[in-house]
Amino acid sequence: MNWDELYAERARLMKTSEIREFFKLTEQPEIMSFAGGFPSAEFFPMEKVSEVMDELITQEGRSALQYGPTEGNVELRKYLAAKMTREGVPAGVDNILITNGSQQGMDLLSKVFVNPGDVVIVEEPGYVGGLGAVHNYQAERLPVPLDAEGLQTDLLAARLRKLKMEGRTPKFAYIVPNFQNPTGICMSFERRKKILELAREYNFLLIEDNPYGEIRFEGEPVQSIKSMDTEGRVIYLGSFSKTFIPGIRVGWLVADESLIQKIACAKQATDLCSNSLGQRMACRFADSGYIDHHVSTLSERYKAKRDLMLSCMDKYFPAGVTWTVPEGGFFIWVTLPEGMNARALLLKSIERKVAYVDGAGFFVNGNGKNTARFAFSEACPDKISRGITILGKLMHEEMNIYSYPEQVEGLAL
Numbered sequence: 001m002n003w004d005e006l007y008a009e010r011a012r013l014m015k016t017s018e019i020r021e022f023f024k025l026t027e028q029p030e031i032m033s034f035a036g037g038f039p040s041a042e043f044f045p046m047e048k049v050s051e052v053m054d055e056l057i058t059q060e061g062r063s064a065l066q067y068g069p070t071e072g073n074v075e076l077r078k079y080l081a082a083k084m085t086r087e088g089v090p091a092g093v094d095n096i097l098i099t100n101g102s103q104q105g106m107d108l109l110s111k112v113f114v115n116p117g118d119v120v121i122v123e124e125p126g127y128v129g130g131l132g133a134v135h136n137y138q139a140e141r142l143p144v145p146l147d148a149e150g151l152q153t154d155l156l157a158a159r160l161r162k163l164k165m166e167g168r169t170p171k172f173a174y175i176v177p178n179f180q181n182p183t184g185i186c187m188s189f190e191r192r193k194k195i196l197e198l199a200r201e202y203n204f205l206l207i208e209d210n211p212y213g214e215i216r217f218e219g220e221p222v223q224s225i226k227s228m229d230t231e232g233r234v235i236y237l238g239s240f241s242k243t244f245i246p247g248i249r250v251g252w253l254v255a256d257e258s259l260i261q262k263i264a265c266a267k268q269a270t271d272l273c274s275n276s277l278g279q280r281m282a283c284r285f286a287d288s289g290y291i292d293h294h295v296s297t298l299s300e301r302y303k304a305k306r307d308l309m310l311s312c313m314d315k316y317f318p319a320g321v322t323w324t325v326p327e328g329g330f331f332i333w334v335t336l337p338e339g340m341n342a343r344a345l346l347l348k349s350i351e352r353k354v355a356y357v358d359g360a361g362f363f364v365n366g367n368g369k370n371t372a373r374f375a376f377s378e379a380c381p382d383k384i385s386r387g388i389t390i391l392g393k394l395m396h397e398e399m400n401i402y403s404y405p406e407q408v409e410g411l412a413l
């Protein structure tokens with residue numbers, strides 16, 4: 001079959017992310033991998049899950065194995081409405097839609113809002129799953145660079161003015177304000193306020209994706225953008241993947257009731273409903289207060305991994321290499337000296353059994369060739385220390401070559 005001839009136009013654009021392809025290579029057990037942004041499976045509360053699963057099947061097995069409402073399990077939605085309200089986002093059950101992870105939220109929002117050619121503002125660098133979701137619906141992605149305070153709203157304002165002169169308005173901006181994937185950066189309160197003001201002024205929506213916000217190691221939590229929203233302009237995505245377990249695929253979307261109904265129509269055609277068993281399990285864990293307790297222990301345990309990775313980077317990475325110091329989440333963003341190629345370095349480091357993700361895949365326009373994402377979430381302490389030490393040595397070797405180009409040929413021989 002000549003599939004290419006048969007594909008819809010949008011399907012021709014769909015590509016598997018290079019980053020995910022690389023994971024296959026890096027997921028071999030002998031590799032010290034900082035590539036995948038997975039939670040640590042060692043932190044999954046296995047015994048408790050087994051106990052609750054038993055109870056669930058005994059007490060409500062038949063309904064837990066049945067289809068459920070498209071909007072999601074009503075008890076879970078009630079819990080999430082109360083949680084969002086506690087967090088400064090007044091919400092009722094009708095403002096909550098359960099999704100198969102927040103990734104599905106991004107897909108459904110793109111399905112509902114994006115016409116081919118619509119402009120969508122994205123972070124640069126940005127989360128590949130978000131970049132991919134809007135791309136699959138033929139959006140034109142407009143990247144706006146980040147700095148230490150998150151998305152640079154002055155640059156955004158300039159781009160919005162230019163777009164306006166062309167008679168165009170973005171449909172929405174997709175942002176991850178807390179411990180962003182891939183940089184670990186937390187957007188400042190001022191920038192959050194500013195982006196909401198710009199969204200009002202230029203009339204676009206904001207999608208606030210917050211899977212990492214609760215995994216905070218230090219510093220004060222910053223108010224969500226949704227909590228400052230008085231018009232329903234911000235759509236919030238939450239997830240149990242990082243605070244509990246990703247395998248149940250339970251996330252949620254918070255929005256105006258009428259939008260929730262529209263998204264439910266879109267979801268009906270996608271999957272009818274989210275995982276009934278997983279939702280009931282999440283509900284039992286959340287409602288009993290277990291997840292809140294679990295998150296606080298997780299934060300301590302992930303902090304230990306972050307501290308270890310940072311201290312190894314301090315010790316072993318050469319001068320000229322810089323990195324972010326995230327106050328939470330899973331990721332450290334590394335910048336190599338200008339002109340050094342993170343992909344070329346990765347290929348060599350894989351030979352020494354160490355892996356990370358080079359940064360170019362997080363950029364829409366092929367920038368960021370000297371950047372890389374390091375996840376400290378999954379690797380065990382031993383792999384973190386050994387891996388970063390080996391990589392530090394490799395960087396020293398590479399940078400000598402870089403600093404003394406006349407030696408390159410000699411060494412290649």
Ligand SMILES: Cc1ncc(COP(=O)(O)O)c(C=O)c1O
Nearest residue numbers: 101102103127176181239241251
């Ligand atoms: C920023 C961001 N959003 C969404 C997701 C997807 O999470 P979920 O498992 O809830 O679909 C991830 C996963 O890594 C992520 O980093």
